[in-house]
Amino acid sequence: MTPTGHAGADRTPWLVAPAALFMLLFFVYPFLYGLWLSFAPKEGGMLANYAKFFSDTRLWPTIFTTLKLALPATLINVGIALPIAYRMRIKTKRQKWITTALVVPITLGTVLVAEGMLTYFGPRGWLAQVLQFLHLYDGPIRLTHNFWGVLISLVISGFPFAFLLLLSYVTGIDPVLGRAAATLGAGPWAQFRNVYLPLLIPGIAMCFCLAFVQAYSVFPSAVLLGAPAGPTRVISIAAYEAAFEQYDYSLASAIAMMMGLVQLVIVAAVLGIRRLVYRGPVTGGKG
Amino acid sequence: MSTLATTAAPYDAEREARARRLRGKVWSGFLYGLMTIFLVNVFLMIASVGLNSIAKVWRGTWLPDGWTTSWYFDAWKEFQLGDVLWVTFEVVGAVVLLSVLLGVPAAYALARREFFGKRWLIFLFLLPLMVPSITYGIPLATVMYQVHLAGTIWGVIFANVIPAMPFVILVMTPFIEQIDPNLESAARVFGARTPQMFLHVLTPLLAPGILAAALLVLVRTIAMFELTFLTAGSDSQTLVVALYYAVFAAGVRAPQSVDAMAMVYMAVTLVWLLVALQFVNPTQLVSRVKEHPQPA
Numbered sequence: 001m002t003p004t005g006h007a008g009a010d011r012t013p014w015l016v017a018p019a020a021l022f023m024l025l026f027f028v029y030p031f032l033y034g035l036w037l038s039f040a041p042k043e044g045g046m047l048a049n050y051a052k053f054f055s056d057t058r059l060w061p062t063i064f065t066t067l068k069l070a071l072p073a074t075l076i077n078v079g080i081a082l083p084i085a086y087r088m089r090i091k092t093k094r095q096k097w098i099t100t101a102l103v104v105p106i107t108l109g110t111v112l113v114a115e116g117m118l119t120y121f122g123p124r125g126w127l128a129q130v131l132q133f134l135h136l137y138d139g140p141i142r143l144t145h146n147f148w149g150v151l152i153s154l155v156i157s158g159f160p161f162a163f164l165l166l167l168s169y170v171t172g173i174d175p176v177l178g179r180a181a182a183t184l185g186a187g188p189w190a191q192f193r194n195v196y197l198p199l200l201i202p203g204i205a206m207c208f209c210l211a212f213v214q215a216y217s218v219f220p221s222a223v224l225l226g227a228p229a230g231p232t233r234v235i236s237i238a239a240y241e242a243a244f245e246q247y248d249y250s251l252a253s254a255i256a257m258m259m260g261l262v263q264l265v266i267v268a269a270v271l272g273i274r275r276l277v278y279r280g281p282v283t284g285g286k287g
Numbered sequence: 288m289s290t291l292a293t294t295a296a297p298y299d300a301e302r303e304a305r306a307r308r309l310r311g312k313v314w315s316g317f318l319y320g321l322m323t324i325f326l327v328n329v330f331l332m333i334a335s336v337g338l339n340s341i342a343k344v345w346r347g348t349w350l351p352d353g354w355t356t357s358w359y360f361d362a363w364k365e366f367q368l369g370d371v372l373w374v375t376f377e378v379v380g381a382v383v384l385l386s387v388l389l390g391v392p393a394a395y396a397l398a399r400r401e402f403f404g405k406r407w408l409i410f411l412f413l414l415p416l417m418v419p420s421i422t423y424g425i426p427l428a429t430v431m432y433q434v435h436l437a438g439t440i441w442g443v444i445f446a447n448v449i450p451a452m453p454f455v456i457l458v459m460t461p462f463i464e465q466i467d468p469n470l471e472s473a474a475r476v477f478g479a480r481t482p483q484m485f486l487h488v489l490t491p492l493l494a495p496g497i498l499a500a501a502l503l504v505l506v507r508t509i510a511m512f513e514l515t516f517l518t519a520g521s522d523s524q525t526l527v528v529a530l531y532y533a534v535f536a537a538g539v540r541a542p543q544s545v546d547a548m549a550m551v552y553m554a555v556t557l558v559w560l561l562v563a564l565q566f567v568n569p570t571q572l573v574s575r576v577k578e579h580p581q582p583a
Contacts, residue, residue, distance in 0.1 A: 010400070011481065012395070012396055012399060012400050012481070013396050013400050013402040014396070015392035015393060015395055015396040015481075016392070016393040016396040016397060016408060018389050018392070018393070019389040019390060019392070019393035019412070019452060019456070020393070020408055020411065022389055022448065022452065023411055023412065023415075023449070023452075023453075026427065026445055026446070026448070026449055027411075027414070027415055027423060027427075027449050028411070029430070030423065030426040030427040030429070030430040030431075031423055031426055031427075033426060033429070033430055034423075034425065034426025034427075034429060034430075035426075037426070037429065080321060083318055084318050084321065084322055087315055087318050098322060098326075099569040099570065100564060100569055101326055101330075102326075102569070103560065103564070103569045103572055104329070104333075104557070104560070105329050106510075106572060106573070107506050107507075107509075107510055107556050107557070107560045107572070108333075108510065108553060108556055108557075109510035109511075109512060109527060109556075110512060111512055111527050111530050111531045111534065112336075112527075112530065112549055112552060112553060112556075113332075114534060115336065115530065115534045115545065115546065115549045116332040116333060116335070116336045116549070117332060118534070118542075119332070119335045119336055119339050119542070119546065120328075120331060120332040120335045120336075121332075124346060124347040125335065126331055126335055126349075127328070127331075129347070129349065156329060156332075159325065161573050164569060164570045164572065164573045165570070165573045167570055168570040168573075187307060188307070188311060209417075210417070213417065213418070213419050214419065216419065217419030217420065217421045217422065217513070219421055219512075219513060220512055220513075220516075220531055223535065224531070224534050224535065236421040239421065239425050240421075240425075240517075243425055243428065243429070249425075249429040249432075252425050252429070253425060253426050253429065255425075256421070256422050256423075256425040256426060257422075259419075259421070259422050260418060260422045263418075263419070263422070267417075
């Protein structure tokens with residue numbers, strides 16, 4: 001390197017090279033290798049893995065098993081997070097406390113949430129005891145080792161995520177806009193519907209996509225809290241079993257690719273809907 | 288007629304305003320109610336894990352029958368927590384160090400310069416944050432098994448850097464953009480080379496940003512389950528993977544001992560979370576957030 005570093009030989013862009021090289025080596029290459037491997041099955045022709053995936057009743061239904069969990073979970077999380085994030089758009093002490101409290105379930109992670117739920121939501125846990133004590137529900141309470149357990153765990157870890165993400169979008173919108181609408185006579189609902197919502201649509205779409213992608217790849221809670229042999233045999237369990245129990249990395253890669261494909265379809269659909277309902281700048285609020 | 292109309296109008300407006308305030312109160316009460324139910328249940332859940340870990344026996348009663356700390360000693364021995372904690376420490380430390388060393392210069396180049404292929408690079412760095420870890424973790428583990436990297440601690444470290452390093456880039460870019468480029472030019476004028484400029488000018492200015500990014504990566508890496516699970520061997524497990532196996536094999540072991548381990552994991556995570564929250568905004572854990580000035 002020359003001591004003076006003339007503008008003609010600007011080497012600054014090369015600073016990105018080590019990071020890019022790392023990503024090529026550990027992210028792009030394995031992904032492409034996996035894609036290639038999925039077309040090179042242990043036996044049979046090029047498409048044998050995919051043919052197997054779509055004919056095996058232990059494989060293809062996992063797509064819908066997972067969708068049945070991930071879509072309701074995402075709708076619940078985003079649907080509840082949106083009004084609450086909107087309500088808390090003004091920075092107060094209370095907002096600070098609640099956001100701090102909500103970080104806890106995110107940082108604890110899905111495995112700990114699963115263990116906590118087994119204790120708390122179990123048939124002898126506190127929740128069941130309270131419900132029976134108050135005679136709200138007298139039948140046996142089964143919230144673990146089934147569909148509901150996994151759905152609740154997806155809400156516990158997914159709701160704070162959706163809330164914090166939406167909160168960052170809502171607080172990014174200049175409150176002056178809402179106040180301007182109010183001086184023109186817009187009530188709270190009209191302010192939300194006609195001022196905030198159009199500006200929030202890109203953020204909501206983004207939040208929905210990220211929350212969905214997380215829910216769709218549910219793994220630890222589906223094993224620990226669900227019924228991994230039946231109703232919550234999600235697609236990542238199928239991929240894991242293929243790779244680490246049958247040692248068929250080729251089939252496992254094919255399942256991972258199918259998983260990526262389904263996510264891509266959903267994300268594309270959400271972004272398509274967004275384009276239908278909203279035309280305008282992607283970043284909103286200021287300037 | 289006219290007098291009637293003028294007295295009725297303000298009355299209506301007032302009633303309308305009162306009804307609106309009431310609706311607003313009911314609505315916000317409903318929302319805070321939902322939030323309270325959520326938070327109360329989450330914290331009772333954590334509390335029940337905590338109580339169970341110090342309970343002698345706890346079967347279907349409000350509180351356990353007796354108290355003991357022996358489960359912690361059991362868990363420490365049974366799950367080799369000493370080794371697991373040390374591995375976790377090594378993995379997390381290396382991931383933070385590597386992702387900062389790779390990510391900060393990359394963020395600098397991306398924030399300051401226009402060059403060919405920049406858009407594609409940004410896309411490449413965003414991709415691991417959009418694609419779930421299981422989808423690329425399985426091909427990654429396959430490749431790592433072929434080059435005998437899987438099962439080693441380095442395999443776990445490299446796998447965890449994949450989502451961590453792009454996250455550093457995302458967090459650092461706004462920090463770098465706000466630094467006046469004239470400072471760098473001034474350093475150049477006085478003959479500083481790029482490494483010197485980085486060390487003596489940028490690093491001190493970027494220290495708060497680097498600290499924030501490092502803490503966020505740290506908290507996220509402790510909780511990162513999938514990638515570690517897919518690439519770890521028996522002696523390269525981090526705490527969260529060890530916890531998964533403990534819960535997975537729960538029938539074999541006393542639930543209190545598993546809960547004791549969960550408490551150790553929780554303590555490790557929460558201590559770092561508390562440290563992190565001194566320097567970062569909670570929303571930064573999930574997204575890149577610039578603090579927006581709130582105009583009065």
